[in-house]
Amino acid sequence: MATSEPSPQVTPRTLGERELVVLMALLMSLQAFGIDSMLPALGIMGDELGAAGNDRQYVISSYFLGAGLGAFFPGAFADKFGRRPVLFVGLASYVLLSLACALVTRFDVLIALRFVQGIACAGLSVVPAAIVRDHVGGDRMARLMSLIMMIFLIVPIIAPAIGQLILMVADWRAIFGAMAIAGGAVAVWVWLRLPETLTEANTQDIRPITILRNMKEALSLRISVGYVIGSALVFGSLFGFLNSSQQLIAESFGAGDYFALIFGASIIGMVLANFTNSRIVERYGARRVGHAALIGFLLVSLVQLWSASSGEQTLWEFVPLLSLSMAMLGFVGANFSSIAMQPFQHIAGAASSIQASIRMTTGAVMGAAIGQAYDGTALPLAQSMVICSVVALGFVLYSERGKLFRRPSQAKRYQKMYGNYEGG
Numbered sequence: 001m002a003t004s005e006p007s008p009q010v011t012p013r014t015l016g017e018r019e020l021v022v023l024m025a026l027l028m029s030l031q032a033f034g035i036d037s038m039l040p041a042l043g044i045m046g047d048e049l050g051a052a053g054n055d056r057q058y059v060i061s062s063y064f065l066g067a068g069l070g071a072f073f074p075g076a077f078a079d080k081f082g083r084r085p086v087l088f089v090g091l092a093s094y095v096l097l098s099l100a101c102a103l104v105t106r107f108d109v110l111i112a113l114r115f116v117q118g119i120a121c122a123g124l125s126v127v128p129a130a131i132v133r134d135h136v137g138g139d140r141m142a143r144l145m146s147l148i149m150m151i152f153l154i155v156p157i158i159a160p161a162i163g164q165l166i167l168m169v170a171d172w173r174a175i176f177g178a179m180a181i182a183g184g185a186v187a188v189w190v191w192l193r194l195p196e197t198l199t200e201a202n203t204q205d206i207r208p209i210t211i212l213r214n215m216k217e218a219l220s221l222r223i224s225v226g227y228v229i230g231s232a233l234v235f236g237s238l239f240g241f242l243n244s245s246q247q248l249i250a251e252s253f254g255a256g257d258y259f260a261l262i263f264g265a266s267i268i269g270m271v272l273a274n275f276t277n278s279r280i281v282e283r284y285g286a287r288r289v290g291h292a293a294l295i296g297f298l299l300v301s302l303v304q305l306w307s308a309s310s311g312e313q314t315l316w317e318f319v320p321l322l323s324l325s326m327a328m329l330g331f332v333g334a335n336f337s338s339i340a341m342q343p344f345q346h347i348a349g350a351a352s353s354i355q356a357s358i359r360m361t362t363g364a365v366m367g368a369a370i371g372q373a374y375d376g377t378a379l380p381l382a383q384s385m386v387i388c389s390v391v392a393l394g395f396v397l398y399s400e401r402g403k404l405f406r407r408p409s410q411a412k413r414y415q416k417m418y419g420n421y422e423g424g
Contacts, residue, residue, distance in 0.1 A: 015193060020135065021144060023194060024128040025151035026186050027087065030094055031067065031125055032152065034117070034179050035060055035242065036159035040259055041172035042246050048172075049107035054372050057243040061368035062111045064239055066118020067125060068361030074123030075130060075353025076211040079204035082196045083131050086123045091190065093120030094183040102176035125360070129352040133341050134197035142286040142338035143278050149334050150274035157267045161260035202346055214350035224340045226399025227290075228355045230392035231336040232362035234297060237385040238329060239367025241322070244374040244381065252376055253315040262319060269323040273330025286335040291404040293331030294393055300324045301385035308382040318378055325385065 015023065038045075038059055046056035078086040097117040104110045132144055166174050204210060219225055241248075245263060250256030273293075281289055304321045307313045337355070344351035366384070373380040400406065 015195065017144070019193065020132075021147045022151060023186075023189060024132060025148045026189070027124050027128050028148065029152045029155035030091075030179075030183055030186060031121065032155045033159050033162075033182055034094070034098070034121075035063060036156045036263075037163040037166075037175050037178065038172075039160050039242075039246050039263065040164040041167060041175060043250070044167070045110070045172050046107070049105070049110060051107045054244075054247075054374060055107070056246075057368070057371045058111050059114060060243050061239075061364055061371065062115040063118040064360060064364035064367060066115040066120075067122045068118075068357055068359070068364045070119030070122030071126050071353055071357035071360055072215075073353065074126045075350045075356075076204070076206060076214070078123070078127050078130055078353075079198065079202070079214070079347060079350055080206040082198045083127050083134075084190070084194060084196050086127050087190055087194070088187065090121045090123035090127075091183055091187040093117065094124065095180045095187070097121075098176045098179040098183065102173040102180075122356070122360075126352045126356045129337065129341060129356070131197050133345055133352070134199075134202075140282065141341070142281045142335050145334040145338055146274045146278035146281065146330075149330065150271055150278065153267055153271045153274065153330070157264040157271070160263045164260045204347060204350065211350065214347040215354045217347065218344055218351035218354045221343055222401075223399055224343060226395040226397070227336040227340040228358050229362075230294070230395040230399075231332060231340075232359040233366070233388040233392040233395070234294070234329060234332055234385075235359060236363040236366030237301075237370065237381070237388045238326070239363040240370025240381055240384055243367050243371030247374055248318075248378060248381070249315075252378065253318065255315055262315070266319055266322045267326055269325075269327030270330035273327040274334060277331050277334055281335065285406075286339050287400075288405050289331055290335030290339065291396065293328045293335070294389065294396060297325055297328035297332065298386070298389035298393065300328060301382065301389050304378070305382040305386050308377060308379040311377075313378060 042056040042059060045051065045059060051058075074086045074090070094117070097113060097120060101110060101113050101117070104113065128148070129145075132141055132148070136144060162178065163175050166172075166178060204214060219228075246259065249259050249262050255262055277289060300321060304318075304325065307317050307321060340355055341351060366388070370380060370384045373384075397404065
């Protein structure tokens with residue numbers, strides 16, 4: 001472990017828990033705004049820039065893929081230089097590349113810029129989890145992550161509506177301008193209020209051998225890796241919905257005028273789930289709640305598959321089932337992420353990086369494949385949800401050695417093996 005001096009603390013005060021939750025949620029929500037605000041404009045972008053058919057989806061999937069690949073790097077830098085510098089690199093990149101996207105005249109250039117933007121801004125997804133882990137662990141981390149996700153998910157609900165409103169008074173390029181403004185506003189808040197949370201004791205070398213060792217450690221614990229891969233799989237099906245949502249809602253169900261409203265309604269279940277999780281997880285444990293939610297997601301996906309297979313699925317069947325699926329994902333996301341991060345306080349940045357990279361890269365590739373499989377119905381999406389949830393359950397069973405719903409007290413046996421037990 002390096003003994004070099006940590007980055008100087010710039011801000012004079014420590015954040016309270018509420019402000020920490022809100023600020024981390026806003027940092028993460030910049031990524032969501034950069035994706036979901038684009039959805040109403042995909043058809044217009046494709047027509048103006050010459051994209052054919054399902055190619056318009058690459059505006060979304062290229063950003064996801066870049067964010068997944070880029071997530072390998074910021075955690076290691078955050079463990080060496082501190083959380084704040086890495087956040088500022090991501091925020092500056094978000095603003096500048098948003099402005100660059102607003103000026104493009106070719107579709108391939110737009111896709112390239114979105115890919116680069118995803119790479120450069122990956123720290124906005126990685127570093128907040130490390131900052132939270134710097135403060136707390138165990139079920140309390142799961143509670144805070146649920147609150148963060150609850151606020152974060154307001155953005156996917158309102159972002160399509162914001163994009164649609166912008167299109168009423170300006171063209172699609174103004175959406176990228178709104179992204180730049182939002183990024184600048186959050187950067188000011190970070191500069192004024194966020195203290196450095198990396199301690200000298202947890203500072204890491206940035207040599208390649210150290211980075212690789214830390215990442216290997218973050219992927220080597222059986223108790224953690226199943227949750228990383230499991231959440232990557234189930235969220236891959238969500239990314240598939242994001243990629244094809246505009247076509248599904250506007251074309252398959254003929255409700256394009258109500259796209260923003262319907263998209264927001266499908267996410268509300270996830271918001272309510274995170275609020276509920278924040279209230280119950282410390283009582284019942286992240287494992288119990290997360291395992292139940294994954295099984296619930298599988299069951300709802302089976303009903304969605306049955307409905308879509310009929311060939312006569314209506315919008316009023318699709319949306320309630322999708323909202324229930326999103327609710328289950330709300331419980332899965334916060335709990336699986338806190339369980340996976342639990343053993344790694346000493347390398348929180350590197351662990352957050354590799355875990356986020358696996359989730360985002362897997363989700364991007366799967367989401368693109370599911371989106372490209374769009375055939376005018378919700379059937380490919382439903383099939384992918386069932387397959388992903390079954391395989392994810394298998395990985396969780398691997399991590400838990402075949403036993404689900406362990407009581408929180410039973411998890412203490414892992415303390416001797418893995419250390420840093422604080423609940424679960």
